[in-house]
Amino acid sequence: MGFPGTWMTESESVVYRVVPKCACSTIGQIMYYSDHGTFFDGDIHDATGGMHKWAIEASQPLIEANVKAHKSYAFTCVRNPYTRILSSFFDKICGIQRNGKRYRGNLVPLLIQKYGIEVGEPETGFEFDQIKSFRRFLLFARDTIRWRKPMEPDIHWSAMSGHVSTFILNGGRYDKIFWTEDFNDGMGDVLKAIKTPKKVDLKKIPRFNESEGHGPKRAHPVEDYFDDLSMHLVKEIYHRDFALFKYDFDDPSNKMPIGEIDLDEVHAKLGDT
Numbered sequence: 001m002g003f004p005g006t007w008m009t010e011s012e013s014v015v016y017r018v019v020p021k022c023a024c025s026t027i028g029q030i031m032y033y034s035d036h037g038t039f040f041d042g043d044i045h046d047a048t049g050g051m052h053k054w055a056i057e058a059s060q061p062l063i064e065a066n067v068k069a070h071k072s073y074a075f076t077c078v079r080n081p082y083t084r085i086l087s088s089f090f091d092k093i094c095g096i097q098r099n100g101k102r103y104r105g106n107l108v109p110l111l112i113q114k115y116g117i118e119v120g121e122p123e124t125g126f127e128f129d130q131i132k133s134f135r136r137f138l139l140f141a142r143d144t145i146r147w148r149k150p151m152e153p154d155i156h157w158s159a160m161s162g163h164v165s166t167f168i169l170n171g172g173r174y175d176k177i178f179w180t181e182d183f184n185d186g187m188g189d190v191l192k193a194i195k196t197p198k199k200v201d202l203k204k205i206p207r208f209n210e211s212e213g214h215g216p217k218r219a220h221p222v223e224d225y226f227d228d229l230s231m232h233l234v235k236e237i238y239h240r241d242f243a244l245f246k247y248d249f250d251d252p253s254n255k256m257p258i259g260e261i262d263l264d265e266v267h268a269k270l271g272d273t
Contacts, residue, residue: 001170005155005163008052008063008072009035013194015067015074017167020156021087022079023180025208030187033205034196043098044208067172073194075176076167077186078160078245080255081238082222088156089137094119094126095215104154114150115140126216134225138233145237161240165270177245177261223253244269 005018009031016031018024028044032051040047052059066072079087092103093111102108111117115136120126144153155163167174175193178186184202191200226234235242235249242249244266246259 001166002060003054003063003067003170003172004166006054006063006067006167006172007031008059008066009196010051011035011197012052012062012066012072013196014190015063015072015172017074017076017164017172017174019076019078019160019163021084021091022077022160023183023207024077026183026205027077027187029208030191030200030202030205034191034198034200037198039208067167067170070173073175073190074167074172075174075178075190076164077178077180077183078164078241079180080247080257081160081234081241082226082247082252083255084160085138085141085157085234085238086134086218086222086225088141088154089134090215090218092154092156093117093137094133107151110150111137111140120216128216130216130219131225135227135230138230142233142237157237159238159241161244161270164266168267168271173267174263177263177266179245179257179261181256221253222255223251226252240269 003017006015007018007028008015013034014031016027018028025044028047028051029039032040032044032047036050040050048056052062054060054063067074093108095103097103108119112119117133117136117140118128119133120128141153141157143149144151145158164174164177176186176190178189188202191202231249231252241247244261246257246261248254248256248258
């Protein structure tokens with residue numbers, strides 16, 4: 001299986017396991033900058049040089065050798081499951097992607113037909129019942145994860161613990177897991193722990209949100225999207241994420257963690273999946 005979703009700087013100063021919808025564009029650009037003193041011109045996910053990625057075949061032996069020997073500091077970043085699944089819905093289901101098309105081609109027509117989900121259109125200002133459509137999307141996300149129907153689960157809404165676990169199961173070990181909601185402190189700890197060819201001043205780093213502006217804006221507070229059934233579905237899908245990364249399941253309005261992440265617990269519990 002190797003180390004899918006793993007990125008490493010060319011200098012091998014640091015290794016990062018990407019978790020989609022968890023500040024990965026900003027983190028990738030910081031890694032790129034730390035080697036080159038400039039940002040990648042475009043979406044960092046499209047970069048095929050200037051950084052090692054598991055998706056690049058030539059990078060795989062370098063990443064594997066580094067991770068298995070734990071040569072470099074390794075980290076990842078997680079996010080509140082409530083805000084993450086909402087972000088996935090507005091970006092991947094409602095939004096127009098950077099290629100000008102809907103995500104995954106026929107996915108949205110499938111959702112409209114099978115689940116009655118509305119997504120709106122750019123020319124009408126993306127007007128639709130966001131709460132009703134999101135709750136129907138949650139049923140679809142649950143179906144993909146629990147029964148792998150009508151399709152395999154997508155990386156943008158599959159559980160964070162699943163992404164994080166592949167790194168551990170194949171012989172990797174994290175030095176740091178931090179929260180998107182406390183980004184500057186978490187990324188600051190990473191940068192303090194490593195030596196980079198170029199100095200990074202976090203205060204001057206912009207936020208690279210590649211999904212922003214391609215779809216509707218959230219019209220309601222986070223908690224309005226989650227009734228009792230929706231919370232039950234979220235708990236079914238993301239129960240390990242809440243437990244391991246210390247988020248508040250009972251209060252969707254509280255995006256902040258309620259405890260400290262225990263790296264030993266994460267490695268023990270995700271190393272047995």
